[in-house]
Amino acid sequence: MAEVTASKQTENNTQRTLQIVVFKLGQEEYGLRIDQIKEVVITPNITKMPQTPHYVKGVANIRGNVIAIFDLEERFNLQRTETQLSGKRYTLVVESEDLKMGLLVNEVPNTISVNANDLDESVGIIADANAEVNYIKGIIKTGERLIILIDIFKVVDQELTTNLKKATAA
Amino acid sequence: MSNKEEEYKEIFLAEALENFEEINRLLTVLEKSRSDKNTVHALFRITHTLKGNAAGMGYTGIAEMAHVLEDLFGEVREGKIILDESLFGSLFKAADTLGALVNSVRDGKEVKYKGIKTKLEVIVKRANEDKVKEVIEEKQENPVGLETSVQSPFVPEAIGVGNQPSDEEESESPDESDNKLSFSDLVQVPVRKLDNLLNLVGELIIEKDRILASRAASGLQGSNEYARLSRISSDLQYSVMDVRLVQVGFLFNKFHRVVRDAATIEKKNVVLKLEGTDTEIDRNVLQVISDSLIHIVRNSVGHGIESPEERLAASKPKEGTVWLTARGETDAVIIEIKDDGKGLNYDRIKSKAIAKGLVTEEDVSRMTTDELSLLIFEPGFSTMDQVTAIAGRGVGMDVVRKTLDTIGGEIKVISEPGVGTTIQLTLPSSMAVKSCLLFELKDEVYAIPLAYTESVISLYRSDIHKAGGGLVASHLGKNISIVFLKDVFDYDPTVIGQSNNALQKTHDLVHPEEKLDIVVVSFNNRTVGFVVDKLLQQKEIVEKPLMKPVDKIKFIGGVTILGSGNVCLVLNVPFILHFIFSLSSHGRASKNFSLN
Numbered sequence: 001m002a003e004v005t006a007s008k009q010t011e012n013n014t015q016r017t018l019q020i021v022v023f024k025l026g027q028e029e030y031g032l033r034i035d036q037i038k039e040v041v042i043t044p045n046i047t048k049m050p051q052t053p054h055y056v057k058g059v060a061n062i063r064g065n066v067i068a069i070f071d072l073e074e075r076f077n078l079q080r081t082e083t084q085l086s087g088k089r090y091t092l093v094v095e096s097e098d099l100k101m102g103l104l105v106n107e108v109p110n111t112i113s114v115n116a117n118d119l120d121e122s123v124g125i126i127a128d129a130n131a132e133v134n135y136i137k138g139i140i141k142t143g144e145r146l147i148i149l150i151d152i153f154k155v156v157d158q159e160l161t162t163n164l165k166k167a168t169a170a
Numbered sequence: 171m172s173n174k175e176e177e178y179k180e181i182f183l184a185e186a187l188e189n190f191e192e193i194n195r196l197l198t199v200l201e202k203s204r205s206d207k208n209t210v211h212a213l214f215r216i217t218h219t220l221k222g223n224a225a226g227m228g229y230t231g232i233a234e235m236a237h238v239l240e241d242l243f244g245e246v247r248e249g250k251i252i253l254d255e256s257l258f259g260s261l262f263k264a265a266d267t268l269g270a271l272v273n274s275v276r277d278g279k280e281v282k283y284k285g286i287k288t289k290l291e292v293i294v295k296r297a298n299e300d301k302v303k304e305v306i307e308e309k310q311e312n313p314v315g316l317e318t319s320v321q322s323p324f325v326p327e328a329i330g331v332g333n334q335p336s337d338e339e340e341s342e343s344p345d346e347s348d349n350k351l352s353f354s355d356l357v358q359v360p361v362r363k364l365d366n367l368l369n370l371v372g373e374l375i376i377e378k379d380r381i382l383a384s385r386a387a388s389g390l391q392g393s394n395e396y397a398r399l400s401r402i403s404s405d406l407q408y409s410v411m412d413v414r415l416v417q418v419g420f421l422f423n424k425f426h427r428v429v430r431d432a433a434t435i436e437k438k439n440v441v442l443k444l445e446g447t448d449t450e451i452d453r454n455v456l457q458v459i460s461d462s463l464i465h466i467v468r469n470s471v472g473h474g475i476e477s478p479e480e481r482l483a484a485s486k487p488k489e490g491t492v493w494l495t496a497r498g499e500t501d502a503v504i505i506e507i508k509d510d511g512k513g514l515n516y517d518r519i520k521s522k523a524i525a526k527g528l529v530t531e532e533d534v535s536r537m538t539t540d541e542l543s544l545l546i547f548e549p550g551f552s553t554m555d556q557v558t559a560i561a562g563r564g565v566g567m568d569v570v571r572k573t574l575d576t577i578g579g580e581i582k583v584i585s586e587p588g589v590g591t592t593i594q595l596t597l598p599s600s601m602a603v604k605s606c607l608l609f610e611l612k613d614e615v616y617a618i619p620l621a622y623t624e625s626v627i628s629l630y631r632s633d634i635h636k637a638g639g640g641l642v643a644s645h646l647g648k649n650i651s652i653v654f655l656k657d658v659f660d661y662d663p664t665v666i667g668q669s670n671n672a673l674q675k676t677h678d679l680v681h682p683e684e685k686l687d688i689v690v691v692s693f694n695n696r697t698v699g700f701v702v703d704k705l706l707q708q709k710e711i712v713e714k715p716l717m718k719p720v721d722k723i724k725f726i727g728g729v730t731i732l733g734s735g736n737v738c739l740v741l742n743v744p745f746i747l748h749f750i751f752s753l754s755s756h757g758r759a760s761k762n763f764s765l766n
Binding site for chain 1: 723725726
């Protein structure tokens with residue numbers, strides 16, 4: 001496996017720990033760096049937007065800010081269980097310098113600290129053929145859990161912009 | 171009216187005081203590093219500005235003083251005057267006098283300034299003479315100056331008779347205001363802070379609506395308790411909006427130069443006349459349209475006004491006139507750019523539009539002059555065969571149109587051959603609050619700005635007929651295009667070949683006897699009826715811009731939060747209309763037959 005090469009790479013930052021917010025999408029656990037997360041709220045009423053990709057659920061009012069709400073399960077085409085289909089109860093608000101948006105999750109995400117050693121950034125993941133940028137930053141293995149660390153802004157940025165351009169070009 | 175003058179005066183004072191302080195600061199800088207060209211440039215610019223402002227306000231003293239300083243720094247800049255100790259003395263004295271003059275505007279005190287002014291004038295004059303004379307002569311002159319000062323003990327009063335003719339007057343003038351620090355009554359606030367304030371007020375209003383809605387829902391109606399809250403919050407809102415209003419004069423006054431420059435390059439004689447300069451408009455609107463206005467004015471000079479020879483031949487005054495007028499209406503400000511030139515040449519527009527492939531020959535024959543006029547705002551259109559430096563290269567007028575679309579402004583062109591052209595811009599007086607009509611579509615609430623809505627009608631589906639790729643209905647004897655908004659929103663540009671019937675989809679699904687609510691909107695001569703699911707009430711909303719990444723959805727211009735806390739989308743009517751009409755013209759191009 002690629003682990004051999006990975007452990008060499010991460011040797012220099014042995015003592016660092018990473019704070020990861022973990023949430024479940026489909027059958028898998030996904031993680032985001034904690035500094036990208038602003039808050040977790042109960043999903044408010046979502047207003048649908050026309051001409052958006054199917055995984056953009058619409059916009060919602062969160063503390064006076066109107067932000068876009070995404071469903072990553074639809075985005076990643078993940079299988080869903082019965083309970084997941086019944087309703088997304090929480091919204092994870094993520095924020096970068098120029099972007100702010102909400103991600104739908106089924107349960108309150110939990111935060112874990114992992115050793116930087118456990119993050120394997122060089123996994124040769126078979127990337128989505130359509131994706132220009134690989135949004136998977138690495139795989140975290142702690143105990144029995146396997147967490148997929150993603151860069152949420154890469155997920156959204158690239159294809160949403162291209163998708164929307166197509167929509168408005170007509 | 172006097173109120174307005176007061177306001178002007180206050181603004182002038184604030185600027186003048188600022189200029190004065192800047193002059194003082196720059197002078198001290200200059201004294202330390204005398205060869206600093208940049209400082210001299212800056213001083214020249216500031217005195218020039220001050221002169222202009224003061225002359226505009228009719229304060230001759232300040233204007234004259236600033237004028238002589240400007241001249242002096244002009245000469246310094248050219249290197250004709252060398253800065254030395256004694257000159258700095260005079261300069262600081264002059265600056266103090268200027269300060270005193272500015273203060274006198276406020277307190278009405280009389281300030282003597284002629285002395286120092288004349289002194290500086292002499293310095294400037296001498297510098298100019300020196301330029302003509304030989305260098306040797308200049309050297310000769312200096313000893314003369316020295317001589318007089320050597321001789322001075324005999325006649326103390328006559329110090330420097332040669333260069334300070336009215337010395338006595340001058341000696342009294344400064345000092346009084348020397349050590350007083352003055353503060354302006356105006357506070358300069360960055361627009362960003364105002365925007366923030368308005369945002370907060372917007373949220374307050376939304377919150378107020380929410381409280382009122384929840385009370386109404388719980389059945390506790392008719393109480394006066396919230397009347398005060400309503401009144402105060404709406405007063406607050408209007409006060410904040412008022413702060414953002416500026417007079418169009420501030421923008422208009424900059425056009426004297428624009429017209430002059432344009433006319434010089436085109437070798438035409440053009441004067442600019444301003445009217446209604448005290449009309450108030452939201453500062454942001456003014457900022458957005460300023461470039462467009464420059465473009466239109468240049469076009470008027472470049473394309474509208476004829477050359478002096480042509481004008482004389484047409485027995486018009488040699489000098490062309492461009493008018494910039496503004497007037498306020500209830501919810502809008504109308505700005506007109508009018509020229510007394512040759513007017514639009516419709517035949518040229520027709521042939522040009524056909525040549526450029528913008529319209530077909532068949533279309534042209536059916537178009538009204540209003541529609542023809544609007545063709546000049548199409549991308550890539552330019553009637554001038556020759557590209558001139560002024561009026562650009564056929565880009566620009568379409569940008570003007572786009573800019574106006576973004577703020578919901580409208581363009582109208584009125585032209586009479588040989589008499590002139592008027593371009594009328596209807597602009598929203600404020601971008602923050604909009605009256606909107608709320609409606610429901612697919613269980614979501616949308617808002618449509620009242621500025622675009624013409625009427626609301628109700629028709630049976632059987633009244634709506636298919637025509638070409640679209641739908642039409644007649645209402646009050648007029649045929650209008652009908653569009654199911656649902657079809658527009660669901661339109662999928664990636665599916666090829668569907669464009670022909672995409673706008674008829676919902677029509678087929680609806681029962682013929684069903685009554686449909688239709689909002690008739692119009693923008694720039696395009697009228698369309700939008701079929702919606704259900705009409706709700708009319709409401710004043712505070713529009714917020716869309717945030718990234720959904721800000722690229724052009725169908726939606728912004729959002730607002732309803733009393734329920736839900737988000738309501740505000741339609742971008744200009745874009746939707748543009749979209750619909752571009753669809754129909756695509757269809758026409760591919761199938762080679764025309765709609766309507």
